[in-house]
Amino acid sequence: MSAATQGSGLVRTRLEATALMLPIYIYYSIFLVLPYMLMFYLSIQRYDPVELYSNDIDFSNYVDVVTDPFYLGLFARTIGISLFVTVVTVIMGYPLAISITSARGKLKAFMMILVLSPLLVNLVVRSYAWLVLLGDNGVINSAVMALGLTDEPLAINRNWISVSLGLIHISLPLMVLSLVAIMERFDKSVFEAARSLGAGEWRILTRLHMPLALPGIAAGSLLVFCTVISTFVTPQLLGGHRFSTISTVIYQKFTFSLNWPLGATLAFLLLAINALVIFAHGMMFRERHRERAAQ
Amino acid sequence: MNSRGVQLASFLVLVFLIFPLIVIIGASFTTTPYVQFPPTGFTLKWYGDLVGRSDFLQSFIDSVVIGLVTVAGVGIVGTPTALSLRFGPERGRQVLRSFVTAPLTLPTIVTAVALLQVYYVSGLDFPWIAVTLGHILVTLPYYIRTLGAGLESLDPSALEAAESLGASRKRIFFKIIMPGVVPSIFAGMIFVFITSFDQVTMSIFFSSGSFMPLPIRIFSYIEFAIDPMIAAVSTLLIVVAFVAVIFMQKAMGLERGFAA
Numbered sequence: 001m002s003a004a005t006q007g008s009g010l011v012r013t014r015l016e017a018t019a020l021m022l023p024i025y026i027y028y029s030i031f032l033v034l035p036y037m038l039m040f041y042l043s044i045q046r047y048d049p050v051e052l053y054s055n056d057i058d059f060s061n062y063v064d065v066v067t068d069p070f071y072l073g074l075f076a077r078t079i080g081i082s083l084f085v086t087v088v089t090v091i092m093g094y095p096l097a098i099s100i101t102s103a104r105g106k107l108k109a110f111m112m113i114l115v116l117s118p119l120l121v122n123l124v125v126r127s128y129a130w131l132v133l134l135g136d137n138g139v140i141n142s143a144v145m146a147l148g149l150t151d152e153p154l155a156i157n158r159n160w161i162s163v164s165l166g167l168i169h170i171s172l173p174l175m176v177l178s179l180v181a182i183m184e185r186f187d188k189s190v191f192e193a194a195r196s197l198g199a200g201e202w203r204i205l206t207r208l209h210m211p212l213a214l215p216g217i218a219a220g221s222l223l224v225f226c227t228v229i230s231t232f233v234t235p236q237l238l239g240g241h242r243f244s245t246i247s248t249v250i251y252q253k254f255t256f257s258l259n260w261p262l263g264a265t266l267a268f269l270l271l272a273i274n275a276l277v278i279f280a281h282g283m284m285f286r287e288r289h290r291e292r293a294a295q
Numbered sequence: 296m297n298s299r300g301v302q303l304a305s306f307l308v309l310v311f312l313i314f315p316l317i318v319i320i321g322a323s324f325t326t327t328p329y330v331q332f333p334p335t336g337f338t339l340k341w342y343g344d345l346v347g348r349s350d351f352l353q354s355f356i357d358s359v360v361i362g363l364v365t366v367a368g369v370g371i372v373g374t375p376t377a378l379s380l381r382f383g384p385e386r387g388r389q390v391l392r393s394f395v396t397a398p399l400t401l402p403t404i405v406t407a408v409a410l411l412q413v414y415y416v417s418g419l420d421f422p423w424i425a426v427t428l429g430h431i432l433v434t435l436p437y438y439i440r441t442l443g444a445g446l447e448s449l450d451p452s453a454l455e456a457a458e459s460l461g462a463s464r465k466r467i468f469f470k471i472i473m474p475g476v477v478p479s480i481f482a483g484m485i486f487v488f489i490t491s492f493d494q495v496t497m498s499i500f501f502s503s504g505s506f507m508p509l510p511i512r513i514f515s516y517i518e519f520a521i522d523p524m525i526a527a528v529s530t531l532l533i534v535v536a537f538v539a540v541i542f543m544q545k546a547m548g549l550e551r552g553f554a555a
Binding site for chain 2: 010011014016017018020021022023024027028031032034035036038039042092093095096098099100102109111113114115116117118120121122123124125126128129130131132133135137138139142169172173201226229230232233237247250251254255260263264267268270271274278
């Protein structure tokens with residue numbers, strides 16, 4: 001055995017390790033690095049209605065976006081709803097995570113299946129479910145009107161309410177997973193000690209439980225925020241043309257209006273917001289967080 | 296900590312998560328021509344309608360084929376990567392891991408439009424290949440992480456023993472490593488297939504009237520109409536998802552499968 005052996009037995013030299021990585025290097029170069037470079041190049045070109053884009057290279061698209069009240073509003077709206085959804089998932093996820101952590105055996109497995117299964121249900125199907133619930137003739141409005149509480153359908157569809165509900169529904173499991181992961185590591189005796197010293201439940205929760213859970217709350221919030229801010233399906237189906245987000249406008253620029261340079265600019269700005277949030281989180285918690293949901 | 300109030304709140308949150316899915320399943324059996332919950336009567340008419348829709352059938356077949364090719368591609372590219380990350384030199388491993396999982400950190404819609412642009416420049420007209428390449432890209436990190444978790448849980452003393460007794464690398468690979476990670480590979484492949492089958496954001500930019508994976512077919516349908524037939528197809532997808540979750544739990548435990 002050579003000196004380069006790492007005690008692994010299978011991969012014996014750095015060259016071999018690199019050779020095994022070769023397929024992914026090639027794949028990412030062609031289908032990840034190259035496309036991003038090309039898209040950046042596209043974002044610094046000018047839109048041309050005839051040829052799709054012309055070769056005047058400058059940063060005017062970026063300047064246009066950050067000086068246009070429409071796009072500033074779009075960014076404020078998207079970031080605002082993402083923050084709102086993140087806070088709500090913490091509030092909703094926290095008690096559920098406590099219950100799951102203190103449950104045992106079959107009950108625990110059952111609760112985990114209920115939390116995780118929606119993650120594997122198609123995004124379109126989950127949005128469709130909310131359309132059925134919230135539509136003007138939907139389940140909720142039919143019930144409310146049958147009870148005679150209102151004559152007109154409630155304004156709960158194709159606005160921030162429907163988009164928020166859909167986004168909370170898709171991101172809540174991610175928050176619960178992060179919270180359960182940290183609560184599983186808690187030393188239960190700490191809480192018993194606090195209780196025996198006469199601390200009330202509320203005091204234990206706010207002074208002990210939540211501070212201990214903070215890294216999990218932060219990890220879950222990062223995961224939820226980054227997922228929600230770039231999700232496309234849910235706002236497209238539940239917001240329609242009346243409630244657009246950065247993602248739905250990118251979609252629109254690339255499919256209907258064909259203003260690709262502007263779409264590419266928006267895509268890079270969305271990427272920049274994600275990067276900033278991840279960087280800020282890393283600075284605050286000094287932990288590695290690579291988790292992120294699909295879509 | 297787990298007081299009555301917490302339990303009640305947990306119950307309500309679980310209802311919030313599951314109720315929309317129950318509404319869909321219920322509505323798929325309604326005899327009314329529009330979506331209704333609780334359903335009126337009971338009929339399998341909407342499932343029958345679905346069978347007669349050749350466009351939905353074609354979309355379903357397209358999605359299955361794309362999913363299978365994605366699983367194969369991810370296995371070919373991802374397996375050596377996971378082996379290298381586990382058994383290669385310690386130095387630089389962290390950087391390589393971040394690089395390998397990059398597609399998870401990048402918003403899918405951004406990656407999708409970037410690929411769309413390359414596809415456009417290339418002048419090719421094989422949308423399903425473009426979609427499959429995109430699916431491989433966004434699912435590779437999941438597979439590498441699931442397989443990586445399996446490789447980490449191998450007993451190092453068994454590897455050392457085999458090595459010190461002079462077992463060939465082929466023997467170590469086939470007799471110790473492979474048998475130990477088959478459940479991880481299996482769980483990873485199920486997860487990749489489901490993720491590919493459900494993928495919307497990556498697929499929608501390459502879809503057209505003549506090529507539409509199933510989720511895009513449903514997507515474009517419900518932008519204009521909400522009828523019980525969509526509830527029927529959605530119910531089928533919900534059932535598949537639950538079966539997959541139970542399968543994954545059997546294969547390697549739920550939390551590990553998802554946390555991987």
